[in-house]
Amino acid sequence: MIDPSAIIHPDAKLAPDVQVGPWTIIGPGVEIDEGTVIASHVVLKGPTKIGKHNRIFQFSSIGEDTPDLKYKGEPTRLVIGDHNVIREGVTIHRGTVQDRSETTLGNHNLLMAYVHVGHDSVIGNHCILVNNAALAGHVHIGDWAILSGFTLVHQFCKIGAHSFSGMGSAIGKDVPAYVMVTGSPAEAKNINAEGLRRRGFTKDDIALLTKAYKIIYRRGLTLDEALAELNPLAATSPALQVLIDSLNASTRGIVR
The missing domain is CATH 2.160.10.10 (Hexapeptide repeat proteins)
Known part of the structure; x- marks a missing residue:
């Protein structure tokens, strides 16, 4: 042996x-x-x-x-x-x-x-x-995260559960759970819907997470304003709570 x-x-x-x-x-x-x-x-x-x-x-x-x-x-x-x-x-x-x-x-x-x-x-x-x-x-990496080839992650960054980075991404801020990022510097692109489907997330969960993504990224809200809208939605969705927890845990600000 x-x-x-x-x-x-x-x-x-x-x-x-x-x-x-x-x-x-x-x-x-x-x-x-x-x-x-x-x-x-x-x-x-x-x-x-x-x-x-x-x-x-x-x-x-x-x-x-x-x-x-x-x-x-x-x-x-x-x-x-x-x-x-x-x-x-x-x-x-x-x-x-x-x-x-x-x-x-x-x-x-x-x-x-x-x-x-x-x-x-x-x-x-x-x-x-x-x-x-x-x-x-x-650096802290959450469960089920995927970092594609040549991804670089700055010190003290947090990469949320089920997130995904594209090839050659340079990540200098925190990546929320479920979010896909790419680029140098990395920018948020969408929810990692395909990865969530492969892992058995329901259509309702994916739809709610997609809605949450739009609240965070598409309406020009501050993070505090987005959290104020998301918190009431989390009562019936453990999946959404994971996203909210990752936002609350951010110390470097989130990838935008």
Whole structure:
């Protein structure tokens, strides 16, 4: 299960069935749970905890120190959940004590080739980050979000659940839940209706979210004015409440 050319520090903790390919290096403070497969030429540094049934492909660097200049070698962590696929050349850095001291990747995510996840970022569940998408530090990504290839996300931005970015988007503000954005700088285009249909949202929910989008983006309202109209509509729609919550959580202002 472990290639004889792999270098594994005696303080690393691997479940008995973990597979490790040739010339992979696993440092101290790394914990890997059952069913996880590590390809060749991977570097894993700790403190890093990796859950069950993940696949990490060749030339990835997982759990490295951040190059952020405020990082001075303090003990910080990376935590990766279960059933993630981390493709070739992905880089994921640990956190900083100025924030959460932890970078977090949830469950059932796909990080395609050369994706970068910066320090203290939080990625939810069922997200897809396409080739060369890059997150600066302190970025939060909601469940089921998709970032297309070469998407760039500024530090401290929040990307809402079920949102979608087009190829080459440069995101400098928060993206509300369900919203599609594209461009450099990124601009809101519409509700991610096709993605919602694929995930089983009802026609009524999609219609209400489309109406909410128009209230936010098509009538020239301030965000507070839009929220005042949306709040009464949320009583019968948990889906709309997710959108409202993402608007209330914004700290950088929303993509317009």
